[in-house]
Every structure is written in structure tokens, then in C-alpha cells.
Amino acid sequence: MSDPVYLAVALDVPxxxxxxxxxxxxxxPGVRVRxxxxRRAMIxxxxxxxxxxxxxPDKVRAxxxxxxxxxxxxDDWLRLAGFAARYYHHPLGEVVLPALPPSLRKPSAYTGARSAGGPVCRADRRPGGRQPRHAASAPGTVAGAEAAVGSPDAARGQAPQLTAHQQAALARLQTLLSGGHGVALLHGVTGSGKTELYLRLAQQVLAQGRQVLLLVPEINLTPQLEQVVRDRLMPDAAAGAPGLAIMHSRLSEGDRLRAWxxxxxxxxxxxxGTRLALMTPMPxxxxxxxxxxxxxxxKQQDGLRYSARDLAIWRGHDLGIPVVLGSATPSLETWRHAQEGDYQYVSLPERAQTQPLPDIRLVDTRRAQLEQGFTPQLLQALEARLRQGEQSLVFINRRGxxxxxxxxxxxxxxxxxxxxAHTVVHRASGRRAVLQCHHCGDTQPVPRACPDCGDQDLxxxxxxxxxxxxFLAEHFPQARIVRIDADATRRKGSAEALFAQVHAGEADILVGTQMVSKGHDFAGLGLVGVLNADAALFxxxxxxxERLFAQLMQVAGRAGRRAAGAQVLVQTDYPDxxxxxxxxRHDYSGFAQASLAERQDLGLPPFSSQALLTAQAPRLADALDFLLAVRDCAASLPEAAGVRLYDAVPLRVVRVARVERAQLLLESTRRPALHRLLNALLPRxxxxxxxxxxxxxxxxxPQDI
Known part of the structure; x- marks a missing residue:
């Protein structure tokens, strides 16, 4: 018998x-094994x-x-996963396995050992070679996924005529394609037609027999973009058309596997797809x-805390292919790269439909007589739009x-x-109101009286x-009001149904959170009212x-995309x-330059690099003591030169689900120095x-400190 070989295997363990x-x-390498x-069976x-x-050798299992x-x-997928593990200092197995569809990492889906006939997959093969009647369509298996693949929609839409600005921008982006690689920032005001340029670039790449990855930030943006892509780029399947796949976290296991x-x-x-689509192999x-x-x-907020945008740029560089970053309000990191010439800067300064940007006005609430949070100016504006048969959006980024x-x-x-943390009052039709924690999800009934003094007037x-x-339903009884937030869109298909209702003109006033602030083209929207924006100022x-400016610029951009005279009213105690x-002023450039100058003076990103160590324990003192020991250990290492170590402090919300949390921030003006320290520190x-x-x-x- 020949000597065994030894396989270095990545496992999803911490x-x-x-x-x-x-x-x-x-x-x-790249083959899955059981x-x-x-005592656990794992893939x-x-x-x-x-x-x-x-x-x-005698301790090595087979x-x-x-x-x-x-x-x-x-190989390119393995390189991407390896880079992510190194850059984010995360165990390799906790990168490569979670990147696969769940069905491909469940040991229960496979049985038996390798034989001359190969591995045995429970869904694909049975003893004696017999296939179960349902094997061809079993969800969550490779065989079932192949059988259930459907063909795309067949219609082709008509491409709109490009504006002069779009033509110039497309020409510049096409030079990026012909060059083979590089990053471009497509900075276009809301409604400027960025999606149209994405489609034309994709069409050109698809015609070359290549694949295209189109990332969107949120699940609710995929349905309308999917339809646009199908209409424009997916002709009749019999003509050899390229296929479209959709990937996001709300897909069933079977659907995600089929797309993958x-x-x-x-x-x-x-x-x-959303950020998880980035880790899909694309040959x-x-x-x-x-x-x-x-x-x-x-930015992923648990497990591997990666930035899909940053990994997309790395993947493009590794493959030598172009990456296009699109936004009306680019991140300051991206803006700085574009201003310094690291990225090609492409501008779309005007709307594609030749409509002007909405008129944005500040409503000073310091001396206003508010009615349930609404100023008389905003209520009058809503009434006027109702009389004109136009839609309005009331934006408040707080659900419940x-x-x-x-x-x-x-x-x-x-x-x-x-x-x-405080609990939020939630009301549901036909049920008693509850108090819900937006951090741990704990729910309890609303008390009938104060637990401390017994007063029933809570x-x-x-x-x-x-x-x-x-309030709006009471104040405007004739209006059709639609609320779109995380509570209203929990059930599968509910978000699509609500957005379809708005697009069909079956809503007069839309009440929404950040879910409605970007990407949606509401043709009949003439007014946006913003409540409670000041909460983010301090x-x-x-x-x-930066986030507040981007959010308000995006939500303002939903108005007036098909008709002139649109208006945005922002209620604030701090109009100056x-x-x-x-x-x-719709002045992103001025805001960005002033913000970058301020951050440079303070040594904040993007002029420095940061890493955040967090600790959690049953007692806050234990978490803080650990981080203080970590700080002392880091300070004693020679790699600490050039890295600033902040004090260990409790998190803003200290306790979540009965666990108390603290953090330690590390910062350096030189990214390599920060990573050298992390490499030396983390194993200890x-x-x-x-x-x-x-x-x-x-x-x-880190994005939240």
C-alpha cells in the first residue's frame, strides 16, 4: 500500500x-470533502x-x-477567498464555507465513503443505482437544481436615446472596457441614467461571450432592476441568449443553489445580486x-465583516477586468481615489429626462406649532399634492x-x-401593541400601568x-396611504407588492424608511417630506x-423624475x-471636499486605517479587563510602532441579549503597519x-464605531 498523502482542509470553525x-x-484544492x-461530521x-x-501522523484522521x-x-475564487481571510484577519474556513450555498456545506446531504465509483450524494445516487422518483427535483441538491432551471423572459425592450452627457460618459467607460482593467467612478445625480449606462456596458461585455456581475445594496432593489435587465438584455432563449441569475439572502436554499x-x-x-453574490465563481x-x-x-456586519465594494475592486484587479462604481453620493473614500486619479472619474451632472432637480427647502421647526411632528408647511404641501393628483413621500428613518x-x-x-436599550412600541392590526427591542428582538406586551408607580396614563x-x-390616515381620510418599512415587508413578496402598488398609482402618500430612499423610480412623486433628520446630526x-447627507440626497432624488415643480421639505431645528x-444646493462636491479636509485635519479615514477589537462577556468588567490586557500586549510588540492604540471603552449599547460589550480601536496612517501589528497580536x-x-x-x- 502506498503512503498516504495529507490534505490541508479548511473547516467552518472559529x-x-x-x-x-x-x-x-x-x-x-477547491474540492469539498466530508x-x-x-465527534461532528463536517464539510x-x-x-x-x-x-x-x-x-x-498517528493523530491524523482519514x-x-x-x-x-x-x-x-x-483558482481565482480561491485567491479571492484567501485574500479576504488575510485582509480581514478571519479564519480561512469561516470565509470559504459560508461563501457556498448552504446545501453544499451540509454533511447530512451526503453519505458513505469514497469508492471506485466516487462519492455518494444522497440526493443523486441510491444503492443499486436506483433513483427515487423525486430525485430530479429534490430541492437543495445539485441534481434537483439542474432540473428546475427555468428559461428567462423573452421580450426585448427598446433602448432610450442617450443625452449628450450620457454619450460622453459611455464613451469614457468604454475606454475602460477596451483597456481591460481599472476602476471608474460614475458620479451621476439622481435620475441621470446611470442604469442605462450599466446596461449598455453589460451588453457589450455579453456580446464578447463574457459574464457580468451587477451588485445592488439591498434586496428590494432587485425586482425592478431584474425586469429592466430581462427586457433589455435577455432576448428569446432559442436565439442563444445569455441567462440571468438572481442571488440574495431571501432566496430559498434550492433557488440559491440553482443560481450559483x-x-x-x-x-x-x-x-x-446583493453583497453575497460577490463570492460566486464566474469563469x-x-x-x-x-x-x-x-x-x-x-458591509457585512457579522461573521466575516467584509466590504463587498472593496472586495469587488480587488477581484477586478486580480482578474484584470474593469470595475464601475456608481453613485449620486459616492463614499468619501471613493471620491478621494477619483480626485487623486486612482479611479477614472465620469460625471453625469444632469437628469436624463431633462427635468430639473427638486427644490429642497428647510423648514425651521424651532418655533413652529407641530401637529404630531408635522409643521403646517408640510401638511399644506401634502394637501396641495393630493389636490393635484400627485404622490407624496413622508420619510422617517424609524420604524415602529x-x-x-x-x-x-x-x-x-x-x-x-x-x-x-429602549424598547420600541409596535402596533399590529387586530392585536395588542407590544414593546420590541430592535437589538435582540425580545418582545413583551405593553403594560397596562406603569411598573414603577402604577399610573395607567402611559x-x-x-x-x-x-x-x-x-396620523396621516386621520388627517387625510381621503388619501390612500402605503407604509413601506422592515415590519411591512417581512413576508416573502410583500415588498414587491407594495412597491408595485406605488408604481401603479394606487397610493397617494407613501410613508417609508431608508428602504424607499434609493434606486426607486416613482414616476408620480412630486413631494418628499423629511421628519426627524436631526437625530443623525450629533x-x-x-x-x-456623510451618511445623513447621502441619505437625504438620495431620498430627495425620488421626487420630480418625470415632471417639473417637485419639492423636498426637510424639517429641522438646525437649518444652518x-x-x-x-x-x-445639491452640492455633493462642496460637501465632500469640506468633509475630507476636516477628516485630514483629524487624521480620520480615508487618511488613516482602522481596526476595531470587540469583546463580549457576561460582565462588562471582564470585557474591559481583557481589552486592557490586549492593549498592553500590543504596546509591548515592536510592530506597534506607528499604530495608535485607543482606550478600551464600552459600546454605545453596552448589553445585548444579556451579554456586555466593549471595544478597542487601533489606528494608523499606514495600512501595512496596522496589518503587521494585527498579524503579531491576534494569535496571542x-x-x-x-x-x-x-x-x-x-x-x-469598521463602519460603526
Whole structure:
């Protein structure tokens, strides 16, 4: 018998490094294998072949089975996953396995060991070669996914005539295509026709037999863009048309697997999806488009905390293909790259429909007589639009009925039982109101009396979308009001139905959160009213003004896309704030330059690089003590030169789900110096943690501090 070979396998476990397993023959990197890890059966991925294991040979287990139902993951995908693991300092197995569809990483889907006939996949093969009647359509299996693939819509839409600005922008972007690689910022005002340029670039790439990846920040943006893409780029399937695949987190396991297979096999040439689509293998990838590149939704907030935008740029550079970043309000990082010439800058300064940008006005609320949060000016404007038969949007980025419930007698306010956060009042038709925590999800009934003093006159403080909807229904009984927020769109298909109702003109007033602020083309919208914008002005995070400006610019851009005379009214106690003044002038460039100058003076990103260490434990003191020990350890390392170590502090919301949390910020003006310190520091942290009850995590380029 020949000597075994040793496979270095990546596993989805919170431990660094690879794990050695023995096998009789080499297995290519990128192949999935079934192994035993402790007492658990797990799916892992072969990363390398070793002649000698890194532990004693007699302690190395054998591979249970090699899963050859798919070809090995391609080299460029392995490079992407490897880079993500290194840059974000995350265990490799917790990068490569979660990037696969869930069905491809479940050990329960596979049985038996490797034999001369290959691995046994429960869904594909049965003893004696018999196939179950349902095998061809079993969800979550490779065989079932192939059988259920459908053909795209067949109609082709008519391309609109380009404006002069669009023609010039398209010509510049086409030079990027002909050059083969590079990054372009497509900076276009809302309604300028950025999507039309995406389509024309995609059409050119598809005609070359290449694939296109089109990323959008949120799930609710995919349906309308999917229809546009199908109408324009997907002719009759019999004519050999390229296929379209959709990928986002709300897909069923079977649908996600089918999309992943079609794209990775090259059967679908255009992939439209949210951030998770970035990690899909694409053998002929020729173009990446990141729409609304500034959006915070591109940053994953748990597990591997990666930026899909940043990894898209790396992937484009690695493959030598162009990447187009589109936005009306680019992130300051992207804007700086464009201004310094690292990215090609392409501008669309006017709307494609020749309609002017809406008139943005500030409504000073300091001396106004408010009615349920509405000024007389905003109520009169809503009444006027109703008379004219135009739609209005009331934007408030707070869901629920009211932020807190308060007792006027003793000052008690509703508090989560598990978090240091207030609970939000939520009302549902036909059911009693509840108090819900937006951090841990805990729900409790609204008390009939104050728990502290017994007063039954409990009052809601502030307002959310539900309370705004209720007031508008009372004030404008003739109006058809539609609310779109996370609560109203929980059920599958509900978001699409609500947006279709608005697009069909079956709503007079739309009440919404950030879900409605970007990407949607509401043809009949003549007025946008903004409530409670001031809450973001004085947030602790230095990015708060940038996010507020982008959010308000985006939501203002929903108005007047098909008719002149649109108006945006922003209610504020601080009309002189620079954010609002730049907003009224539609002056992104001026706002960006002033913000960058301020950040440069303070040494903040993008003029520095940051990493955030977080710790959580049953007691806050334990989390803080751990981070203080980490800080001392880091300061003692030679790699700490050039890196600033801040004090360990509690998080803004200290306790979530009965776990208390703290953070330690590391910062350097030189990115390599920061990563050298992290490479030296992180392997020491488990020993410093001591207790299994204490958990720590690392986030590179944090977006919320």
C-alpha cells in the first residue's frame, strides 16, 4: 500500500489555520470533502496537499469521503477567498464555507465513503443505482437544481436615446472596457441614467461571450432592476441568449443553489445580486458594476465583516477586468481615489429626462406649532399634492409606532429586559401593541400601568412609521396611504407588492424608511417630506454627517423624475448646519471636499486605517479587563510602532441579549503597519482571554464605531 498523502482542509470553525487529514491519493484544492471534526461530521474544502502533516501522523484522521459532484472551485475564487481571510484577519474556513450555498456545506446531504465509483450524494445516487422518483427535483441538491432551471423572459425592450452627457460618459467607460482593467467612478445625480449606462456596458461585455456581475445594496432593489435587465438584455432563449441569475439572502436554499450552479458553470452570463453574490465563481467574468457604491449595506456586519465594494475592486484587479462604481453620493473614500486619479472619474451632472432637480427647502421647526411632528408647511404641501393628483413621500428613518413608552408621573421609560436599550412600541392590526427591542428582538406586551408607580396614563414618546401612518390616515381620510418599512415587508413578496402598488398609482402618500430612499423610480412623486433628520446630526460616529447627507440626497432624488415643480421639505431645528446647506444646493462636491479636509485635519479615514477589537462577556468588567490586557500586549510588540492604540471603552449599547460589550480601536496612517501589528497580536488573544465565556472579534475598516 502506498503512503498516504495529507490534505490541508479548511473547516467552518472559529479556529485559525488548516486541518490535516489523510487520503490515499492527492485531491485538488477547491474540492469539498466530508470529514470528522471531533465527534461532528463536517464539510470542508481542500486547500493544499502536503507530503507531511503538521501534527504527528498517528493523530491524523482519514478523509471520510471526497465530494466530486462539482468540479474544484477555480483558482481565482480561491485567491479571492484567501485574500479576504488575510485582509480581514478571519479564519480561512469561516470565509470559504459560508461563501457556498448552504446545501453544499451540509454533511447530512451526503453519505458513505469514497469508492471506485466516487462519492455518494444522497440526493443523486441510491444503492443499486436506483433513483427515487423525486430525485430530479429534490430541492437543495445539485441534481434537483439542474432540473428546475427555468428559461428567462423573452421580450426585448427598446433602448432610450442617450443625452449628450450620457454619450460622453459611455464613451469614457468604454475606454475602460477596451483597456481591460481599472476602476471608474460614475458620479451621476439622481435620475441621470446611470442604469442605462450599466446596461449598455453589460451588453457589450455579453456580446464578447463574457459574464457580468451587477451588485445592488439591498434586496428590494432587485425586482425592478431584474425586469429592466430581462427586457433589455435577455432576448428569446432559442436565439442563444445569455441567462440571468438572481442571488440574495431571501432566496430559498434550492433557488440559491440553482443560481450559483448556473453562474459557476457559465450557463448564466449576468448575475444580479446583493453583497453575497460577490463570492460566486464566474469563469468568464468580464465586468463588475457596484451600484450605489456608497451604501453601508455592502458591509457585512457579522461573521466575516467584509466590504463587498472593496472586495469587488480587488477581484477586478486580480482578474484584470474593469470595475464601475456608481453613485449620486459616492463614499468619501471613493471620491478621494477619483480626485487623486486612482479611479477614472465620469460625471453625469444632469437628469436624463431633462427635468430639473427638486427644490429642497428647510423648514425651521424651532418655533413652529407641530401637529404630531408635522409643521403646517408640510401638511399644506401634502394637501396641495393630493389636490393635484400627485404622490407624496413622508420619510422617517424609524420604524415602529414610537421609540419609547413613558410614564409622565415618575419618568419610567420602556427598557429591554436583556439589553441596555429602549424598547420600541409596535402596533399590529387586530392585536395588542407590544414593546420590541430592535437589538435582540425580545418582545413583551405593553403594560397596562406603569411598573414603577402604577399610573395607567402611559404615553408614547416620539414617532415611528406606524404612528406617522396613523396620523396621516386621520388627517387625510381621503388619501390612500402605503407604509413601506422592515415590519411591512417581512413576508416573502410583500415588498414587491407594495412597491408595485406605488408604481401603479394606487397610493397617494407613501410613508417609508431608508428602504424607499434609493434606486426607486416613482414616476408620480412630486413631494418628499423629511421628519426627524436631526437625530443623525450629533451621533458619535464621525461618518454620521456623510451618511445623513447621502441619505437625504438620495431620498430627495425620488421626487420630480418625470415632471417639473417637485419639492423636498426637510424639517429641522438646525437649518444652518453645513450638511443641510450643501443639500439645498445639491452640492455633493462642496460637501465632500469640506468633509475630507476636516477628516485630514483629524487624521480620520480615508487618511488613516482602522481596526476595531470587540469583546463580549457576561460582565462588562471582564470585557474591559481583557481589552486592557490586549492593549498592553500590543504596546509591548515592536510592530506597534506607528499604530495608535485607543482606550478600551464600552459600546454605545453596552448589553445585548444579556451579554456586555466593549471595544478597542487601533489606528494608523499606514495600512501595512496596522496589518503587521494585527498579524503579531491576534494569535496571542485566546491565551489572554482565558475564560471560554469571553468572546472577541476583529473588524478591519469598521463602519460603526
Amino acid at each position: 479556529l485559525p489555520g488548516l486541518f490535516d487529514y489523510a487520503h490515499d491519493v492527492p485531491v485538488a 470529514v470528522m471534526f471531533g 470542508g474544502m481542500v486547500w493544499a496537499v502536503r507530503q507531511q502533516p503538521q501534527v504527528a 478523509i471520510e469521503s471526497v465530494l466530486d459532484d462539482l468540479p474544484p472551485l477555480p 450552479l448556473r453562474v459557476s458553470r457559465g450557463e448564466a452570463s449576468l448575475l444580479l 468568464r467574468l468580464g465586468l463588475i458594476v457596484v451600484d450605489e457604491e456608497h451604501d453601508a449595506s455592502y 409606532y414610537a421609540p419609547v413608552l413613558r410614564c409622565p408621573s415618575c419618568g419610567w421609560v420602556s427598557q429591554c429586559r436583556q439589553c441596555t 404615553q408614547p414618546m416620539g414617532r415611528g412609521t406606524q404612528r406617522v401612518e396613523e 451621533a458619535q460616529d464621525f461618518r454620521a454627517p 448646519q453645513a450638511v443641510y446647506q450643501a443639500l439645498c 488573544l485566546d491565551a489572554l482571554a482565558g475564560s471560554a465565556a469571553l468572546r472577541w472579534g476583529i473588524e478591519v475598516d
